[in-house]
Amino acid sequence: MVIKPSLTERQNQVYEFLRSYIRDHQKPPTMAEIGNALSIRSTNAVFKFVVALEKKGYLTRTPRVSRGIALTQAGDQLSFTRPPPLLPIIRAARSDQPEQLRHHPTGALHVDARLLGPTDADVCLVTVAGDDGMSEQGIRMGDFLIVEETNQEQLFSGELVAAVIGERIMARSFDFSRNRLHLQPSARGYAAESFPPDSPGCHIIGRVLGVMRKL
Numbered sequence: 001m002v003i004k005p006s007l008t009e010r011q012n013q014v015y016e017f018l019r020s021y022i023r024d025h026q027k028p029p030t031m032a033e034i035g036n037a038l039s040i041r042s043t044n045a046v047f048k049f050v051v052a053l054e055k056k057g058y059l060t061r062t063p064r065v066s067r068g069i070a071l072t073q074a075g076d077q078l079s080f081t082r083p084p085p086l087l088p089i090i091r092a093a094r095s096d097q098p099e100q101l102r103h104h105p106t107g108a109l110h111v112d113a114r115l116l117g118p119t120d121a122d123v124c125l126v127t128v129a130g131d132d133g134m135s136e137q138g139i140r141m142g143d144f145l146i147v148e149e150t151n152q153e154q155l156f157s158g159e160l161v162a163a164v165i166g167e168r169i170m171a172r173s174f175d176f177s178r179n180r181l182h183l184q185p186s187a188r189g190y191a192a193e194s195f196p197p198d199s200p201g202c203h204i205i206g207r208v209l210g211v212m213r214k215l
Contacts, residue, residue: 005056013038014049015058018071028069030154064159064207066150084110089144091127095164096200101149115146115210122149125212126205130168133185134160139171143213150206152176152197160208165193166201171208 007015017037021029029037035046050069053059062068088105102124109125116123128134128143137160139145147162155161161174163183172183172193180194181202195202 007053007056007058011049011052011056014046015053018053018059018069022071028067030066032154064156065209066148066154066207084112085116085123087111087123087125087146089125089127090169090205091129092167093126093164093169093203093205094167095203098164098203098205101164101203101205109144109212111146111212116148122206123147123209124149124205126162126169128162128169128171130165130170131185131190133187133190134171134173136186137171139208139211140213143211145171145208146210146212148206148209150204152181152204155204155207162205162208164203164205169205174204 014034017034018028021033021037031043031046031050034050035041035043038046040046040049050059050061054061057072059072060070062070086108087110088102089107089109090101091106093101105124111125124147125144126147128139128141128145130141132141145162155174155176157175157177159174160171161183162169162171163174165183172185175182175184176197179197181197181199181204182192182194183202184192193202
């Protein structure tokens with residue numbers, strides 16, 4: 001029998017909250033939800049507690065995934081097995097009308113649930129139509145991106161995101177600094193773009209979970 005290292009009082013509070021949240025909601029919480037529940041103002045501090053629990057063997061964590069926490073003790077980790085969800089395909093959108101994003105899908109595809117994490121409620125497929133700006137990361141025009149719709153506040157610098165700029169859907173590396181959104185391409189010949197957080201010219205759809213391509 002493997003005995004896990006003991007927890008500090010605060011680490012135990014975080015762990016017990018994770019257990020109860022997963023039991024009640026059938027999915028793990030986000031860093032922001034952990035902080036709100038335990039009155040931890042900084043998501044950075046929450047992240048450090050989660051990393052400490054990971055190092056001590058109480059959970060596993062999928063990097064750059066909003067709800068990428070799974071408990072490791074017997075009986076705590078839930079099974080998220082479910083039928084392949086049908087995700088809407090978004091081929092075109094306008095950055096100044098983000099609420100219309102899902103209203104007129106051009107089709108739908110079944111996607112293996114293992115690619116999505118614990119829930120598919122806020123996941124869609126978008127078609128890269130803007131350019132080949134992320135070709136160095138293997139993303140090309142016409143690819144389907146599996147996208148978890150996410151608030152800008154929940155994204156981390158360096159994450160790969162899908163964004164609407166004007167009427168073009170594209171993939172970019174995300175960064176937020178000096179009160180501006182920065183979208184960085186990987187391919188040569190494409191310029192980085194930056195916008196104020198509330199700019200109607202740019203809407204961040206969310207983080208990219210995967211890429212699908214028809215050969």
